[in-house]
Amino acid sequence: MKELVLDFFSFSDPNVRYVVFGSILLSVSSAIVGCFTFLKKKALVGDVISHAVLPGICLSFMISGTKDPFLLIIGAFITGWLSIVVMDYIIQNSKIKEDTATGLSLSVFFGLGILLLTYIQHSGNAAQSGLDSFLFGKAAALVGKDLVAFGIIAIAILVVVFFFYKEFKLLAFDSAFAKSTGIPVKRIELILSSITVMAVVTGIQAVGVVLMAAMLITPAAAARFWTDRLPYMLLFAAIIGAFSGLTGAFISYAAPAMPTGPWIVMVVSLIAVFSFFFAPKKGIVIRLVKQRKIQRRLLEENILKSLYKIGEINDDFELARNQAEITEMRRFTPNQLVSGLKRLRLQGFINKKNNLWSLTQEGYQKGQRVVRLHRLWELYLTKYLRIAPDHVHEDAENIEHVITPELEKKLEALLEYPEYDPHQTEIPYRQ
Amino acid sequence: MDSFIIILTGSLVAICCGILGCFLILRKMAMVSDAISHAVLPGIVIAFMLGGDLDSIWMLVGAGLVGLLTTFLIEFFHQKGRLQTDASIGVTFTWLFAIGVILVSYYAGDAHIDAECVLYGEIAYVPFDLVYFSGGELYFPRATLISGALFVVSLLFVVFAYKGLKITSFNSDYAKSLGISTLAWHLVFMSMVSITTVLSFEIVGAILIVALLVVPPATAFYSLNA
Numbered sequence: 001m002k003e004l005v006l007d008f009f010s011f012s013d014p015n016v017r018y019v020v021f022g023s024i025l026l027s028v029s030s031a032i033v034g035c036f037t038f039l040k041k042k043a044l045v046g047d048v049i050s051h052a053v054l055p056g057i058c059l060s061f062m063i064s065g066t067k068d069p070f071l072l073i074i075g076a077f078i079t080g081w082l083s084i085v086v087m088d089y090i091i092q093n094s095k096i097k098e099d100t101a102t103g104l105s106l107s108v109f110f111g112l113g114i115l116l117l118t119y120i121q122h123s124g125n126a127a128q129s130g131l132d133s134f135l136f137g138k139a140a141a142l143v144g145k146d147l148v149a150f151g152i153i154a155i156a157i158l159v160v161v162f163f164f165y166k167e168f169k170l171l172a173f174d175s176a177f178a179k180s181t182g183i184p185v186k187r188i189e190l191i192l193s194s195i196t197v198m199a200v201v202t203g204i205q206a207v208g209v210v211l212m213a214a215m216l217i218t219p220a221a222a223a224r225f226w227t228d229r230l231p232y233m234l235l236f237a238a239i240i241g242a243f244s245g246l247t248g249a250f251i252s253y254a255a256p257a258m259p260t261g262p263w264i265v266m267v268v269s270l271i272a273v274f275s276f277f278f279a280p281k282k283g284i285v286i287r288l289v290k291q292r293k294i295q296r297r298l299l300e301e302n303i304l305k306s307l308y309k310i311g312e313i314n315d316d317f318e319l320a321r322n323q324a325e326i327t328e329m330r331r332f333t334p335n336q337l338v339s340g341l342k343r344l345r346l347q348g349f350i351n352k353k354n355n356l357w358s359l360t361q362e363g364y365q366k367g368q369r370v371v372r373l374h375r376l377w378e379l380y381l382t383k384y385l386r387i388a389p390d391h392v393h394e395d396a397e398n399i400e401h402v403i404t405p406e407l408e409k410k411l412e413a414l415l416e417y418p419e420y421d422p423h424q425t426e427i428p429y430r431q
Numbered sequence: 432m433d434s435f436i437i438i439l440t441g442s443l444v445a446i447c448c449g450i451l452g453c454f455l456i457l458r459k460m461a462m463v464s465d466a467i468s469h470a471v472l473p474g475i476v477i478a479f480m481l482g483g484d485l486d487s488i489w490m491l492v493g494a495g496l497v498g499l500l501t502t503f504l505i506e507f508f509h510q511k512g513r514l515q516t517d518a519s520i521g522v523t524f525t526w527l528f529a530i531g532v533i534l535v536s537y538y539a540g541d542a543h544i545d546a547e548c549v550l551y552g553e554i555a556y557v558p559f560d561l562v563y564f565s566g567g568e569l570y571f572p573r574a575t576l577i578s579g580a581l582f583v584v585s586l587l588f589v590v591f592a593y594k595g596l597k598i599t600s601f602n603s604d605y606a607k608s609l610g611i612s613t614l615a616w617h618l619v620f621m622s623m624v625s626i627t628t629v630l631s632f633e634i635v636g637a638i639l640i641v642a643l644l645v646v647p648p649a650t651a652f653y654s655l656n657a
Binding site for chain 2: 038041042043044046047051094095096097098099100101102103104106107108110111114210211213214216217218220221224257258259261262263265266269272273276277282284
């Protein structure tokens with residue numbers, strides 16, 4: 001294993017060099033372009049283009065009779081580009097929805113491509129063998145010439161993105177605003193789709209029709225979970241792309257039966273799925289944790305509030321209560337109540353004695369505050385928004401957990417430290 | 432006779448797809464069918480490994496399950512992960528497809544299966560693959576039988592489920608407020624779409640099935656709205 005790794009990373013084998021640098025160039029350039037199509041919510045455009053290049057490749061082979069990569073790329077570019085134009089035209093000029101137009105353009109172009117490919121394969125032209133490598137890619141068979149082509153296109157894409165960065169950014173986030181600032185939106189969009197087609201046309205030779213879509217979408221989707229800023233998103237997407245390109249190439253080097261393209265996609269997809277779950281701030285796990293924290297806090301505040309309100313009845317806040325009394329004041333499920341009480345006790349808000357619960361000084365203050373906020377808010381709604389007193393409870397139930405101490409002070413001052421809420425219940429203040 | 436069989440088989444599949452496709456485009460899920468049609472590849476390969484041949488019932492079950500898994504993953508990433516729908520579709524199906532291709536190349540040595548046969552199909556071979564009944568006296572092309580059954584099932588499905596499909600497709604919020612389980616309808620409908628995709632892959636190929644699912648309904652939609 002160690003030997004294998006050393007062999008691979010010394011890059012002494014020219015084949016390894018070609019495959020590695022080809023894969024990285026391809027992954028990086030499509031990842032960067034993909035960020036913009038992703039942000040425009042047109043991620044599947046890559047899928048459409050990659051299917052639509054097939055008829056172009058076949059046509060240019062039929063016309064020229066050779067497999068000159070340059071001619072094939074021109075053919076691919078034309079039909080790939082055409083498919084986007086057709087798709088946009090359908091979306092803008094008919095009631096057909098975006099997803100349908102996407103599927104329409106993709107399947108019709110690809111169907112045409114398969115028709116032509118089948119015709120070529122049955123025509124008996126010996127030169128045709130290998131045309132179908134466009135369908136599944138041949139990353140492991142990249143040669144020096146391919147690498148030069150990839151390099152030129154990757155640099156061209158980077159240069160275009162560099163010079164049109166501001167325009168692309170505006171277009172991706174707010175095309176209506178971009179239009180209003182006088183940017184030639186149509187022309188910029190044309191440039192963006194052109195470099196997208198370019199990225200797809202080159203990439204497709206390495207990873208194939210279907211997986212090309214992943215090279216555009218997946219790094220961008222993964223990067224989006226780690227940052228909110230476009231420059232970082234581009235950088236992360238490029239790094240993720242490069243890493244997957246390298247890893248995919250290594251895997252197919254270590255196990256020669258393994259195809260490079262699908263492994264690149266496999267690696268990039270795993271990174272993406274990992275990001276969906278575990279990215280800080282946006283990941284599913286961290287959001288669930290946050291949600292649970294909030295739910296717990298709401299539960300705890302509601303329990304303290306209930307204990308306080310029970311105390312209010314006989315003006316006895318010291319007396320310990322059992323669970324049934326609390327549940328009578330407000331409905332909690334037994335499990336919720338038990339776990340909430342347990343946590344509150346650990347935090348020092350309540351005391352437990354013989355299975356009876358009473359508020360501590362801190363718990364009393366906190367419960368009182370929630371009740372105060374509830375009643376202040378009810379009064380505010382009736383007084384300033386003229387909402388009927390019997391309609392304000394629900395809203396106050398929510399807002400009582402949210403109001404900050406600063407807001408609380410302002411609310412008190414605005415309402416001039418009122419004594420009673422709209423239901424003529426006393427509003428408690430801290431002594 | 433051969434061409435009749437080919438045309439009949441193709442038409443049966445096309446009619447089924449057209450009927451289901453109408454609801455698909457009304458649900459704005461045309462691209463989900465594209466995703467399913469690609470993503471069934473690993474299902475087919477795994478079922479092939481387990482069942483041993485391309486006719487087995489495992490194939491159907493495997494591909495059907497993967498179809499549902501695709502739908503589930505797309506919804507999961509979209510709703511729990513808050514990933515936009517288009518990206519969620521793109522990430523999911525390419526991932527599953529990559530798994531499929533990797534599996535194919537892993538077993539390429541000892542199995543008669545290749546990705547191309549799954550993806551592109553070959554309707555011209557339909558008349559040569561026959562099933563015999565009553566001691567060899569009676570025989571039918573297998574694919575024609577399958578597509579005939581598929582045709583009947585999907586017709587019955589749409590006839591009996593018409594009301595539910597219609598209401599959940601046009602206005603799912605309203606359906607929800609009536610107490611209809613939109614999720615259940617979604618899953619039932621998507622399993623129907625995956626089964627259709629799987630059964631037709633040999634005939635028209637898994638990718639071109641999208642054309643049959645999307646193009647006729649879109650044409651009908653356009654002409655009726657124009």
